[in-house]
Amino acid sequence: MWLKPEEMLLKNALKLWLTERDHKYFVLQRRRGYGEGGGGLTGLLVGTLDTVFDSTSKVAPYRILHQIPESQIYWSIACGVSSEEINKHWEWLEQNVMQILSVFDSNEDITSFVQGKVRGLIAEESQNTSIKEEDDPEKFREALLKFDKWFGLPEQEKLVTYYSCSYWSGRVPCQGWLYLSANFLSFYSFFLGKEVKIIISWDEISRLAKTTSVILSESIHICSHGEDYYFTMFMHLNETFLLMEQLADYAVKRLFDKETFQMDLLFSDHLQITKRVLENRARTEYFTALFRLPREESLDDILDCFLWIPFCHAHAFGKMFISDNYICFRSQDANHCHVIIPMREITGMETSDNSGKHICFSTRCKITLRFTDIKESDGLAQKLGRKLKWGTRGSTQHTLEKKEESYQKSTQDDDTFFGHSDSLLSLTGEQHSALLKESNKTVNTEALMRAFHPQDAENLDSKMLKEKMKVQSWNIHFVEYGHGVCMFRTKKTRDLVMRGIPEVLRGELWLLFSGANNDMAAHPGYYTELVERSMGTCTLATDEIERDLHRSLPEHPAFQSDTGISALRRVLTAYASRNPKIGYCQAMNILTSVLLLYAKEEEAFWLLVAVCERMLPDYFNRRIIGALVDQAVFEEFIRSHLPQLTDHITDMTFFFHPFPCPGSSPSSFLCCPSRAQ
Numbered sequence: 001m002w003l004k005p006e007e008m009l010l011k012n013a014l015k016l017w018l019t020e021r022d023h024k025y026f027v028l029q030r031r032r033g034y035g036e037g038g039g040g041l042t043g044l045l046v047g048t049l050d051t052v053f054d055s056t057s058k059v060a061p062y063r064i065l066h067q068i069p070e071s072q073i074y075w076s077i078a079c080g081v082s083s084e085e086i087n088k089h090w091e092w093l094e095q096n097v098m099q100i101l102s103v104f105d106s107n108e109d110i111t112s113f114v115q116g117k118v119r120g121l122i123a124e125e126s127q128n129t130s131i132k133e134e135d136d137p138e139k140f141r142e143a144l145l146k147f148d149k150w151f152g153l154p155e156q157e158k159l160v161t162y163y164s165c166s167y168w169s170g171r172v173p174c175q176g177w178l179y180l181s182a183n184f185l186s187f188y189s190f191f192l193g194k195e196v197k198i199i200i201s202w203d204e205i206s207r208l209a210k211t212t213s214v215i216l217s218e219s220i221h222i223c224s225h226g227e228d229y230y231f232t233m234f235m236h237l238n239e240t241f242l243l244m245e246q247l248a249d250y251a252v253k254r255l256f257d258k259e260t261f262q263m264d265l266l267f268s269d270h271l272q273i274t275k276r277v278l279e280n281r282a283r284t285e286y287f288t289a290l291f292r293l294p295r296e297e298s299l300d301d302i303l304d305c306f307l308w309i310p311f312c313h314a315h316a317f318g319k320m321f322i323s324d325n326y327i328c329f330r331s332q333d334a335n336h337c338h339v340i341i342p343m344r345e346i347t348g349m350e351t352s353d354n355s356g357k358h359i360c361f362s363t364r365c366k367i368t369l370r371f372t373d374i375k376e377s378d379g380l381a382q383k384l385g386r387k388l389k390w391g392t393r394g395s396t397q398h399t400l401e402k403k404e405e406s407y408q409k410s411t412q413d414d415d416t417f418f419g420h421s422d423s424l425l426s427l428t429g430e431q432h433s434a435l436l437k438e439s440n441k442t443v444n445t446e447a448l449m450r451a452f453h454p455q456d457a458e459n460l461d462s463k464m465l466k467e468k469m470k471v472q473s474w475n476i477h478f479v480e481y482g483h484g485v486c487m488f489r490t491k492k493t494r495d496l497v498m499r500g501i502p503e504v505l506r507g508e509l510w511l512l513f514s515g516a517n518n519d520m521a522a523h524p525g526y527y528t529e530l531v532e533r534s535m536g537t538c539t540l541a542t543d544e545i546e547r548d549l550h551r552s553l554p555e556h557p558a559f560q561s562d563t564g565i566s567a568l569r570r571v572l573t574a575y576a577s578r579n580p581k582i583g584y585c586q587a588m589n590i591l592t593s594v595l596l597l598y599a600k601e602e603e604a605f606w607l608l609v610a611v612c613e614r615m616l617p618d619y620f621n622r623r624i625i626g627a628l629v630d631q632a633v634f635e636e637f638i639r640s641h642l643p644q645l646t647d648h649i650t651d652m653t654f655f656f657h658p659f660p661c662p663g664s665s666p667s668s669f670l671c672c673p674s675r676a677q
Contacts, residue, residue, distance in 0.1 A: 001078055005119070026067065168230040339486065341486050
């Protein structure tokens, strides 16, 4: 392997190396204790030194140095695992370098020429690999050499990163190196003749956790096939653990859903799996999950800043998250507040100067958000201006007029969320009639609960009074914290949700807090196209849907009529067309029926997408893996905390079998989200 030329001063170091071939400007050497005549006490001592000091010589005991006559200064330019490999490099030098060195006038010119040649070879080797993306390509190349030599894994196995750490074998720590690759966790240590080598497949890990004890302080605990492994003494333990967790998670996903895993662009080519790529993906997944944003949203930047909180009359410190279509904020105190600002909702932006340290946004929701003391904000104003597709100005009057004009021409997606249909007024009479006729033919424009369960204001029972009080609490909350997608979301917001969302607000707030409104706004007209394309088709999924239509909340009047049944058919068929890999599965009809009661038809579709693909991605599919896992966890909690209830229900043979521990049936478990209204 060619190495980036590094200057070294050799005095006593030559005692550890034996010269096998030499030239006026080059020397090929072998490490003492390796190759012919190796072993014995010399090999043991040299091997231990190489491991303790992390020397490349442990796995590459051959090297080629560039030397200057009558000088103690050398440059390392190549190393090799075997004599065959290093001799190939030597032969290349003989054919392409040694013969032309005589034309140079000075030793400095010769050294510059040799270094340039070697760097060119390294660049050529790195073109088809991801090594160039690493922070220190040379050290990574050396680590890759050791990884390939020590563990003998398949050539296509991609090394992601490596860490120095200690493995506790009994009561004795073994200092060595932990290597994380796409499919394996590997560890190697060699000390005073004792070699420790561990290879664990990610999909064979049954437990991965951070632990602390009196002896081990903070360590990473791994359990595989009943054996426990403890690794400690990491420089960056949290970073290491998160990366291990990510790789183990991907391995399990690949094991259970190989087809979807292979469709992932990141894993379609194993060379794309690098530490940097995985870290960026983890940051983006955390961002989209935290703010319930579309999965395709990509995080651009995270900046420290302050946000003015009007209801507290104070500034809250936190982080600003910026992506292509959203600006989000989360306070350092997670219970304080967080805010989601879709770019489509911004009507104006003000900055005190071009530095971008102070930025104020105006939104359609009539909420103004003021960010101050934004760290590392150079060029932020211009960057946001490009995303918003306007230039930054001291005044937002022009941008407000421009955005208000586009708002009047906006599609029905945003208007339906706020309860308006004014966008139809901008159409001509003929266009309005045609669009309305087509909409009535395909999509319901109101929630079924409004048509089949009208409120009787004169007959208020205790339940109705309780609902009315909840509505009043929410209205007070909206006045104080804002109303709409850009509202301040605080601990009070969560408390109100936990008390129960009133029926009249369920459709609106489900859309808001699930992030389904963002999906719907990002894909205008998508649901109507799906309905037109899917209705009338005949597949296994549509056959199953037809069988279950009249089993979906049959006691509710909405689903005793053609209106409710047709709406349910359209939503389920459209989703089966959108996601043919899942199509239709158990309990999806119950969930969709509940969504249709409180949300308009298109909104119910996007709520179904949010639940099945983002909130509970492993629940509604053919294998229902997520439901089975959560059911097992639920059963374990019952067994641990309510043993008497476990015995009683087991005696009643209520639990579903053949699960290893007693528990409720999968169908009942899948229906829990729809029944928890």
